[in-house]
Amino acid sequence: MAIIGVLALQGDFSRHIGVIEALGSSARAVRTPKEIAELDGLIIPGGESTTIGMLMQRFALLDAVRSAVQRGMALFGTCAGAILMATEISGSDQPRLGLIDMSVERNAYGRQIESFEADIGDEQLLPGSESLTAVFIRAPRITRIGTTVRVLARFESDPVLVQQGHLLAATFHPELTENRSIHAHFLKLSGHV
Ligand code: GLN
Numbered sequence: 001m002a003i004i005g006v007l008a009l010q011g012d013f014s015r016h017i018g019v020i021e022a023l024g025s026s027a028r029a030v031r032t033p034k035e036i037a038e039l040d041g042l043i044i045p046g047g048e049s050t051t052i053g054m055l056m057q058r059f060a061l062l063d064a065v066r067s068a069v070q071r072g073m074a075l076f077g078t079c080a081g082a083i084l085m086a087t088e089i090s091g092s093d094q095p096r097l098g099l100i101d102m103s104v105e106r107n108a109y110g111r112q113i114e115s116f117e118a119d120i121g122d123e124q125l126l127p128g129s130e131s132l133t134a135v136f137i138r139a140p141r142i143t144r145i146g147t148t149v150r151v152l153a154r155f156e157s158d159p160v161l162v163q164q165g166h167l168l169a170a171t172f173h174p175e176l177t178e179n180r181s182i183h184a185h186f187l188k189l190s191g192h193v
Pocket of ligand 1: 047079081
């Protein structure tokens, strides 16, 4: 069974552990480079990307995650986690992993709409998955993707779920809705059978 970790520095980590458990696997909260070195898959949750990035830098977790990804660990970032995975964050030099070739704009859906739900439709989704309601909370917008990045789902014309090799990023919060297909897909990327 794959060993899955959820980065537990700040933000919405416990619900991700619940979803992985509901899929019949297990996940541990992780906070140190040593714990990350043991994982087959890591989830970086939503929260505040500047805070999570600063803490990751302070505890040497940026390098720990980069080297784990290099040896094949799968990585899934949601919302703030997705921001931290982007190579470019508009107007910001905040600490980041910079692993997915894409540009993001933080809080891009306006202050009035702090959060909203949207149906992100069937046909663009993961193969075999039914349509999915996505919850966006002060969500970033993906404004550019590189040629190695595959779009798995869109909201209107924006990519909202993207994959580059064993790296997965969602600008919304799949841990807040019942559909578990995205976490199931991530378990497969982590080598879970
Ligand atoms: N707006 C947050 C940020 O820029 C992300 C919000 C979230 O993770 N729900 O870090």
